[in-house]
Amino acid sequence: MRCYFCLQERPGSEEHVFPLAIGGTIVTDRVCKPCNDQLGSQVDSCLTDHLLCKVKRAGLGLAGNARRTPNPLVEMLAKAVLAEDPTKRMEVRDNGRGGITVKHAYHEAVQTDDQGNTFKMVTIDASRPNDVLKILDRHRKRSNIPLLTDAEKTDILARLPDAIKTIEQPGLIGQFTVDLQEFQRGIVKIAYELACMWLDDTYLDSATAAEIRNLIFAPAEDIVKHDLTNIQIGVLRPLQAWGETSLDHVAYGFVEKGVTIIAVRVFDVFSAAMAVAMPGDGTVPKPWRGSFLSINPATGSTCQSNWPEAIETRTRRHRPLVPQRKRKGR
Numbered sequence: 224m225r226c227y228f229c230l231q232e233r234p235g236s237e238e239h240v241f242p243l244a245i246g247g248t249i250v251t252d253r254v255c256k257p258c259n260d261q262l263g264s265q266v267d268s269c270l271t272d273h274l275l276c277k278v279k280r281a282g283l284g285l286a287g288n289a290r291r292t293p294n295p296l297v298e299m300l301a302k303a304v305l306a307e308d309p310t311k312r313m314e315v316r317d318n319g320r321g322g323i324t325v326k327h328a329y330h331e332a333v334q335t336d337d338q339g340n341t342f343k344m345v346t347i348d349a350s351r352p353n354d355v356l357k358i359l360d361r362h363r364k365r366s367n368i369p370l371l372t373d374a375e376k377t378d379i380l381a382r383l384p385d386a387i388k389t390i391e392q393p394g395l396i397g398q399f400t401v402d403l404q405e406f407q408r409g410i411v412k413i414a415y416e417l418a419c420m421w422l423d424d425t426y427l428d429s430a431t432a433a434e435i436r437n438l439i440f441a442p443a444e445d446i447v448k449h450d451l452t453n454i455q456i457g458v459l460r461p462l463q464a465w466g467e468t469s470l471d472h473v474a475y476g477f478v479e480k481g482v483t484i485i486a487v488r489v490f491d492v493f494s495a496a497m498a499v500a501m502p503g504d505g506t507v508p509k510p511w512r513g514s515f516l517s518i519n520p521a522t523g524s525t526c527q528s529n530w531p532e533a534i535e536t537r538t539r540r541h542r543p544l545v546p547q548r549k550r551k552g553r
């Protein structure tokens with residue numbers, strides 16, 4: 224078979240058009256193993272690991288290839304500090320039940336008392352009392368002070384409860400980044416693979432197909448300014464006809480004024496309308512009235528149709544979707 228990406232005659236592999244990690248169930252065998260691996264690590268991951276996708280995956284319990292359901296809270300609070308004292312870093316971990324555990328990270332600060340003595344103030348989480356002894360011995364060793372005796376250790380452990388400081392309802396200040404560009408290559412890939420599946424095989428040799436293949440691996444900023452694509456966070460018309468409450472992945476293709484357009488919606492967070500073939504490409508099989516598919520990511524059930532009635536019914540109240548082509552030479 225001829226690979227959709229390298230165009231070489233190579234054995235096929237199982238490629239999920241909508242990635243498995245987001246509950247995609249449509250598969251093609253027209254992508255060779257090397258191209259499939261490259262898509263997985265450089266393209267699909269940009270989409271499936273996007274914070275907004277992780278929130279949806281967590282809600283639906285979608286583990287994906289890693290067999291681990293993401294916990295977006297852990298990511299959002301990875302660099303969290305204590306609101307009451309922002310110099311104190313917190314350790315936020317997944318508790319295995321979709322929630323988090325928060326512990327005080329090791330913290331030390333040099334302080335001077337009234338008599339001018341300099342000492343180190345160490346703060347650790349109250350759940351790790353035995354760490355106090357290890358920390359003290361480590362500092363003693365470094366300063367050439369004799370290590371703690373057993374009697375001293377017992378004494379210190381006995382005095383620890385008085386040193387515990389409790390903060391009622393502590394607040395955390397998190398810091399996280401949300402990608403606005405990289406995820407787009409994942410959406411372009413979905414639209415391209417659907418174009419390959421839905422159109423005639425000669426499509427692979429068209430100028431537009433070559434342009435899209437380059438775009439999938441191009442720097443993200445090139446995708447953003449590319450005039451074939453209209454991709455956004457949030458739902459484009461008429462993809463909003465599938466409702467803000469449905470999480471279904473939706474895609475459909477149609478021809479408008481000779482331009483073949485594929486619209487893609489991923490959960491209810493990303494959507495795109497992409498011109499996948501231009502009039503000069505001559506790749507639209509006739510008669511092609513359009514194709515439609517939707518995937519329920521929770522159940523994996525799919526709906527596929529060769530007729531656009533589903534689209535017309537759902538979108539009757541919405542304007543036709545035509546990409547905004549930039550005018551050249553201005």
Ligand SMILES: [Zn+2]
Nearest residue numbers: 226229255258
């Ligand atoms: Zn290939």
